[in-house]
Every structure is written in structure tokens, then in C-alpha cells.
Amino acid sequence: MNKKSVRDVEVNGKRVFVRVDFNVPMQDGQITDDTRIRETLPTVKYLIENGAKVILASHLGRPKGQVNEDMRLTLPAKRLGELLGKEVAKADEAVGEAVKAQVNAMNNGDVLVLENVRFYPGEEKNDPELAKQFAELADLFVNDAFGAAHRAHASTEGIAHHLPAVSGLLMEKELSVLSKALSNPERPFTAIIGGSKVKDKIDVIDNLLNIADNVLIGGGLAYTFFKAQGHEIGKSLLDDSKLDVALGFIEKAKKLGKNFVLPVDCIVADDFSADANHKAVEIDSIPADWEGLDIGPKTRAKYAEIIKDSKLVVWNGPMGVFEIDTFANGTKEVAEACAATSGYTIIGGGDSAAAAEKFNLASKMDHISTGGGASLEFMEGKALPGVVALNDK
Numbered sequence: 001m002n003k004k005s006v007r008d009v010e011v012n013g014k015r016v017f018v019r020v021d022f023n024v025p026m027q028d029g030q031i032t033d034d035t036r037i038r039e040t041l042p043t044v045k046y047l048i049e050n051g052a053k054v055i056l057a058s059h060l061g062r063p064k065g066q067v068n069e070d071m072r073l074t075l076p077a078k079r080l081g082e083l084l085g086k087e088v089a090k091a092d093e094a095v096g097e098a099v100k101a102q103v104n105a106m107n108n109g110d111v112l113v114l115e116n117v118r119f120y121p122g123e124e125k126n127d128p129e130l131a132k133q134f135a136e137l138a139d140l141f142v143n144d145a146f147g148a149a150h151r152a153h154a155s156t157e158g159i160a161h162h163l164p165a166v167s168g169l170l171m172e173k174e175l176s177v178l179s180k181a182l183s184n185p186e187r188p189f190t191a192i193i194g195g196s197k198v199k200d201k202i203d204v205i206d207n208l209l210n211i212a213d214n215v216l217i218g219g220g221l222a223y224t225f226f227k228a229q230g231h232e233i234g235k236s237l238l239d240d241s242k243l244d245v246a247l248g249f250i251e252k253a254k255k256l257g258k259n260f261v262l263p264v265d266c267i268v269a270d271d272f273s274a275d276a277n278h279k280a281v282e283i284d285s286i287p288a289d290w291e292g293l294d295i296g297p298k299t300r301a302k303y304a305e306i307i308k309d310s311k312l313v314v315w316n317g318p319m320g321v322f323e324i325d326t327f328a329n330g331t332k333e334v335a336e337a338c339a340a341t342s343g344y345t346i347i348g349g350g351d352s353a354a355a356a357e358k359f360n361l362a363s364k365m366d367h368i369s370t371g372g373g374a375s376l377e378f379m380e381g382k383a384l385p386g387v388v389a390l391n392d393k
């Protein structure tokens with residue numbers, strides 16, 4: 001990488017603003033997967049050991065510029081303290097006089113976690129004023145938030161224009177693994193795309209069709225394709241604005257001779273709950289008042305076969321609502337196939353990583369990326385603003 005890293009600069013005695021991605025999945029007030037926090041430990045420990053004052057900033061969820069009590073960084077900060085075995089202070093805000101006072105009171109090696117940067121409307125607008133306020137807290141900016149590197153926000157991009165700006169160790173590792181795998185991919189190269197954020201993901205399929213041999217679709221995304229093909233999808237997830245795009249991908253795959261694979265069956269339920277009535281149906285038989293919440297058994301077997309024959313597998317987004325056991329089998333079987341293949345496996349996305357953990361298969365994957373959207377945009381060949389803004393070597 002041609003960007004400076006935290007190892008290239010002096011950190012001793014410096015106030016270091018470290019942007020991390022502590023956007024961890026939570027359920028019932030508990031962190032369900034702390035991978036993203038654990039993965040920042042090398043950078044945080046490096047800074048502590050080298051005498052920096054470590055100021056951590058992150059977003060959590062999408063609070064839309066307002067304070068949201070469920071999206072405070074209190075729990076991630078607490079978890080970080082447990083993992084470090086050290087006291088970690090938590091600020092109630094991310095900028096302002098109270099935070100400045102807290103920073104001024106820090107000793108070398110101390111760690112302070114700021115409040116959710118997305119509680120401020122200026123964060124996502126990349127407001128230079130907010131970026132300046134962040135910068136005033138520190139002498140150096142370290143970006144270790146690979147998961148948010150595709151966002152040009154005040155704490156990921158704007159701040160880099162006001163301070164010396166370098167990458168953290170996680171950022172460095174992610175960029176190195178992904179570029180090595182994708183610059184000259186081993187083939188067959190299979191991309192598996194699932195999850196629920198249709199808008200965020202449907203577009204990246206376009207480029208995956210250019211670079212991968214097989215593109216397998218699952219999760220909530222699939223139903224927009226079924227609808228575009230004229231099928232009844234009942235109450236399943238749908239992005240109405242992407243129907244033409246979806247049809248376009250099917251055409252494009254044909255033209256390029258790529259294997260673009262949609263589920264052939266799915267698990268439908270009469271309610272979004274663990275005790276809902278549910279059954280496996282072919283995709284042309286989804287009842288009008290039911291919803292599709294997982295890929296079906298025929299699809300699972302088909303996907304597992306393709307994955308096992310692949311030399312490189314990149315997977316982003318669960319195949320179904322894996323948080324509920326009844327709808328977890330599709331994600332589980334895809335995870336098992338990824339674990340069993342001799343090909344190189346890269347998992348991207350907070351929820352896909354959480355799924356690999358849940359099924360105790362994380363250690364069998366070659367690389368679990370902390371970036372969902374970020375790893376997808378990287379695969380699209382897009383420049384990541386949070387990386388571009390860092391100082392060159």
C-alpha cells in the first residue's frame with residue numbers, strides 16, 4: 001500500500017484520533033458478535049504500548065444525525081475495556097468542550113471512546129466544520145475503520161484534511177488481503193451475495209458479473225429478482241425501484257456467459273417470527289400473504305456444490321434470517337460449504353461474519369473482512385474515500 005501507516009509516524013505523547021468501525025450487531029442490549037472490536041486490538045494496543053493518548057471514534061447504526069439511546073457506544077466501549085483488560089473511558093459526546101476537557105486530562109496510554117459520530121448531522125454530510133472539531137481533539141488521525149472506508153464522512157475523510165493522516169493496522173491488513181486475492185483471482189471465482197440491504201448491494205452485482213465466474217444470490221435480495229421475473233413474492237423484501245436493474249443483470253450475465261444463479265426454492269413463513277408456520281416452496285409458488293425468509297433445500301445443495309468446486313469464494317450477506325434458527329439453514333449450509341472448500345474464502349459483512357461465528361466456522365475461513373459495503377466497493381474497483389484521504393508514503 002502506498003499510504004503511510006501508524007508504524008511510519010511518531011505517536012509517543014501524541015493525542016491520536018482513531019476512527020474505528022464499532023458498528024457491531026446487537027440484540028436485546030447485547031453485542032452478538034464483537035469481531036470488529038477484537039480486530040482493532042492490534043492498532044489500539046500498538047498505540048497504548050507506544051505511549052499515545054488513544055481517542056476512538058465510531059458510528060453505530062444509522063441514527064440519522066440524532067441522538068438515539070439504543071445506538072450509544074457505551075457497550076462497545078465496555079467490551080473494548082474487557083478485551084484490553086484495562087480501563088476505557090467513554091465520553092457522552094463526540095465533540096465540544098466537555099470532550100476537550102476529557103482529552104486534556106488523558107495520560108499517555110489512556111483510552112477514551114467518543115460517542116456515536118452519527119449523532120451529529122454533519123458526520124454523514126462530511127461537514128468541514130465538524131471535521132475541524134474532531135481534528136481539534138488530536139495531533140494525528142489514524143483510520144482503522146475499513147468497514148466505513150467507503151463513506152466520505154467527517155470522521156473518515158474530512159478530518160484527514162486537517163491532521164497528519166495514516167492507516168491503522170487493520171486497515172492495512174484488509175487492503176493487502178483483498179487486493180492480493182482480487183488482482184489476479186484464482187478461478188473458478190464465486191461471489192455469493194445476500195442480506196437485506198437491497199439498495200446497497202444490487203449495484204455491486206454489476207461488477208461482480210465482470211470479475212467472477214459464478215454469482216450466487218440469496219437473502220432478501222433475491223425477491224426483487226423473482227418479482228422482476230414476474231413471480232408472486234407475497235410479503236417478501238422488495239426494492240421496487242430496482243426491478244429493471246435486476247432484469248438487466250440477468251441479461252448481462254447471459255451476454256458475458258457468466259453463471260448467475262438465483263434460488264430455485266425458498267422457505268416461506270406466515271409471520272416474521274420463530275414460531276411462524278413455515279414450509280419450503282419453489283420460487284413460483286410463494287403464497288401471496290407469506291414471506292420468503294431463507295433459501296430452500298434444493299438451492300442450498302446447488303450452492304454448496306458450486307462453492308466446493310471454487311478456487312476463490314467471496315461471500316457477503318446471509319442467505320436468510322439466520323438470527324432465527326428456523327430460517328438459519330441456508331446461511332449455515334453456505335457457511336459449511338465455505339469452510340469445507342479447498343478454495344480461498346473471504347467473508348465480508350458484519351452479519352455474514354456473525355453467522356460464521358454463530359456456526360463455529362469462523363476459524364475455517366481464510367479471511368473474515370470487517371467490511372461489508374466497503375469490501376464490496378473495493379471489489380467494484382472503486383476508490384475508498386477513507387483510504388484516498390490518507391497521506392502517501
Ligand SMILES: Nc1ncnc2c1ncn2[C@@H]1O[C@H](COP(=O)(O)OP(=O)(O)OP(=O)(O)O)[C@@H](O)[C@H]1O
Pocket residue numbers: 194195196197198218219220221237292293294316317318319320321322323348349350351352353371372373
Ligand atoms: N429473506 C430475507 N428477508 C428479510 N431479511 C433477510 C432475509 N435474508 C436475510 N435477511 C437479513 O439480512 C440481514 C443482513 O443483511 P445485510 O445486508 O446487512 O448484510 P451484511 O452481511 O451485514 O452486510 P453489511 O456489513 O454490508 O451490513 C440479516 O439481519 C438477515 O436477517
Ligand SMILES: O=C(O)[C@H](O)COP(=O)(O)O
Pocket residue numbers: 021023061062147148151350371372373374
Ligand atoms: O456495517 C457496515 O458496513 C459499516 O459499518 C458501514 O455502515 P453503513 O452502511 O451504515 O455506512
